[in-house]
Amino acid sequence: MSNNEKQLHIIVGHYGSGKTNFAVNLALELQKQGNQVALADMDIVNPYFRSADFTDMLTQKGIRVVTPPFANTNLDIPSVTAEIDALLELKDTHIILDIGGDDAGAAVLGRYSQKIKDRGDYEILYVINRSRYLTQEADDTVQVLREIEMASRLKGTGLVNNTHLSEETTPEIVENSFAYADAIAQKTGLPILYTAVRRDLLPKIDAKGRELFPVDIYVKTPWQNF
Amino acid sequence: MKGNEALGEAALRAGCRHFFGYPITPQTELSAYLSKVMPKVGGTFLQAESEIAAINMVLGAASAGVRAMTSSSSPGISLKCEGISYIAGSDLPCVIVNVQRGGPGLGGIQPSQADYWQATRAPGHGDLHAIVFAPSTVQEMVDIVFRAFDKADEYRMPSMILADGMLGQMMEPVEFPEREVHKVEKPWATNGHKGERKHNIVNSLFLQPQQLEDKVKERFARYDLVKQNEVLAEEYLTEDADIVLVAYGASSRISRSAVNSAREKGIKAGLIRPITLWPFPEKNIQAACKTAKAFLTVEMSMGQMVDDVRLAVNGARPVYFYGRTGGIIPSPAEVLGQIEEISGGVK
Numbered sequence: 001m002s003n004n005e006k007q008l009h010i011i012v013g014h015y016g017s018g019k020t021n022f023a024v025n026l027a028l029e030l031q032k033q034g035n036q037v038a039l040a041d042m043d044i045v046n047p048y049f050r051s052a053d054f055t056d057m058l059t060q061k062g063i064r065v066v067t068p069p070f071a072n073t074n075l076d077i078p079s080v081t082a083e084i085d086a087l088l089e090l091k092d093t094h095i096i097l098d099i100g101g102d103d104a105g106a107a108v109l110g111r112y113s114q115k116i117k118d119r120g121d122y123e124i125l126y127v128i129n130r131s132r133y134l135t136q137e138a139d140d141t142v143q144v145l146r147e148i149e150m151a152s153r154l155k156g157t158g159l160v161n162n163t164h165l166s167e168e169t170t171p172e173i174v175e176n177s178f179a180y181a182d183a184i185a186q187k188t189g190l191p192i193l194y195t196a197v198r199r200d201l202l203p204k205i206d207a208k209g210r211e212l213f214p215v216d217i218y219v220k221t222p223w224q225n226f
Numbered sequence: 227m228k229g230n231e232a233l234g235e236a237a238l239r240a241g242c243r244h245f246f247g248y249p250i251t252p253q254t255e256l257s258a259y260l261s262k263v264m265p266k267v268g269g270t271f272l273q274a275e276s277e278i279a280a281i282n283m284v285l286g287a288a289s290a291g292v293r294a295m296t297s298s299s300s301p302g303i304s305l306k307c308e309g310i311s312y313i314a315g316s317d318l319p320c321v322i323v324n325v326q327r328g329g330p331g332l333g334g335i336q337p338s339q340a341d342y343w344q345a346t347r348a349p350g351h352g353d354l355h356a357i358v359f360a361p362s363t364v365q366e367m368v369d370i371v372f373r374a375f376d377k378a379d380e381y382r383m384p385s386m387i388l389a390d391g392m393l394g395q396m397m398e399p400v401e402f403p404e405r406e407v408h409k410v411e412k413p414w415a416t417n418g419h420k421g422e423r424k425h426n427i428v429n430s431l432f433l434q435p436q437q438l439e440d441k442v443k444e445r446f447a448r449y450d451l452v453k454q455n456e457v458l459a460e461e462y463l464t465e466d467a468d469i470v471l472v473a474y475g476a477s478s479r480i481s482r483s484a485v486n487s488a489r490e491k492g493i494k495a496g497l498i499r500p501i502t503l504w505p506f507p508e509k510n511i512q513a514a515c516k517t518a519k520a521f522l523t524v525e526m527s528m529g530q531m532v533d534d535v536r537l538a539v540n541g542a543r544p545v546y547f548y549g550r551t552g553g554i555i556p557s558p559a560e561v562l563g564q565i566e567e568i569s570g571g572v573k
Binding site: 015016046047048072073074075076131133165167168222226 | 228328334398399482552
């Protein structure tokens with residue numbers, strides 16, 4: 001598990017690796033542990049499937065949600081709100097920043113990088129998914145991290161193995177990702193802080209001594225929401 | 227994979243080495259993806275100065291006989307219409323992808339299906355058609371890219387893939403089956419005569435009206451073959467259906483959910499999902515009239531494909547319409563409500 005002394009959790013990764021779904025789950029878990037939690041949607045590249053979609057659900061649970069002013073509108077403007085600066089001043093709150101995919105999405109962190117470094121109590125969680133095209137090999141996945149680090153002017157501090165294949169995820173897909181995650185950990189020197197697994201699959205997985213982080217699926221298509 | 231990326235990867239695997247585009251939400255990942263991978267396979271990725279430039283580069287590349295593609299979203303497709311007409315008028319094959327967003331005008335960036343009329347009626351000026359494909363899953367987008375290139379080559383006409391923002395942005399598991407790239411002889415291509423043959427001319431200008439009429443008629447004879455041979459549709463629970471929904475793309479996924487719920491409630495609903503929009507699967511609609519008491523067309527528009535459903539039904543059954551527009555996706559519950567209302571009326 002992640003070090004809870006860190007209060008600022010920054011979620012980065014390849015497009016579609018599952019950052020938003022992990023961010024929402026992490027927010028709910030931290031809140032369940034009795035913390036004040038805030039989640040900021042800082043995705044400036046993806047028009048749909050973003051944390052802002054869950055504003056109502058999270059707000060009802062007492063989680064503060066900060067979204068770009070134009071998220072889910074018809075205005076295609078990559079903007080962040082000044083509220084992010086206010087958020088980064090908070091000391092008694094777990095802050096989760098859900099960042100857009102790849103280096104293009106991570107560029108938004110650049111302007112905050114000094115502030116984040118000055119705070120000190122942060123972690124950059126790199127979400128990886130072995131089922132995701134273009135990050136199926138450890139070397140390619142490390143390359144994407146390097147691009148993200150360059151764009152964000154921040155170094156990764158931990159890995160989130162979020163390997164899944166949507167509804168077709170099997171225990172084997174998860175188990176077969178362990179060696180992949182280990183290889184990335186070795187190449188980068190970063191610890192694997194979370195191995196995220198869909199809650200219903202937990203009992204079927206041979207965790208091989210790993211602690212699994214159960215996640216529920218929030219990011220869905222319109223026809224899955226009846 | 228994300229739908230847009232899958233379209234790009236499939237194009238590569240279908241032998242496309244020439245892509246010309248201009249970024250626009252919600253389609254941009256397609257060009258972004260190809261900008262990364264095209265150079266690795268020695269292909270040409272070019273971000274043009276505008277959509278109009280991009281489609282004319284497609285015209286040039288297609289003239290030389292290579293597989294060429296461009297992609298955009300609704301407002302960008304309007305800009306390409308002139309080039310599409312020239313491509314059709316020059317009997318050139320190519321693939322054009324439209325990841326539809328809300329319109330008219332600049333409209334919005336959320337998913338839409340309001341370009342059906344444009345795609346099927348007038349993708350450019352003049353007497354012309356494009357073969358229009360309407361995938362509904364990321365996997366089907368991949369399969370259709372191969373087919374779109376093959377059919378464009380076979381009939382020497384543009385293929386259009388009419389997707390929508392939802393399909394372009396969503397993630398689904400996808401497989402890339404090993405497929406042979408169909409090599410079609412293109413003796414008409416302007417790829418250098420090397421002193422061994424007469425030079426080829428690719429052109430859409432005909433000085434004599436009679437010449438132009440002959441050319442257009444010859445083209446329409448080919449369109450007839452397309453209508454006979456290339457219609458694709460999927461039927462779901464239509465055999466005994468009282469109410470037959472007709473929907474394509476993302477709307478068909480919503481409709482399928484609604485059909486399943488209706489069946490659970492004892493309402494015999496079914497779904498016809500056109501996979502080609504031009505040519506339109508009118509025979510499937512007509513065959514469904516045997517059991518159907520009513521049709522319900524569901525679209526992310528104010529009602530466009532419903533025209534083709536009405537033409538096919540030809541007054542034999544009532545045809546209802548339900549749609550949302552402006553970037554709003556109808557919910558399965560809304561569609562179910564429509565089915566229940568109609569079913570109350572037809573019992």
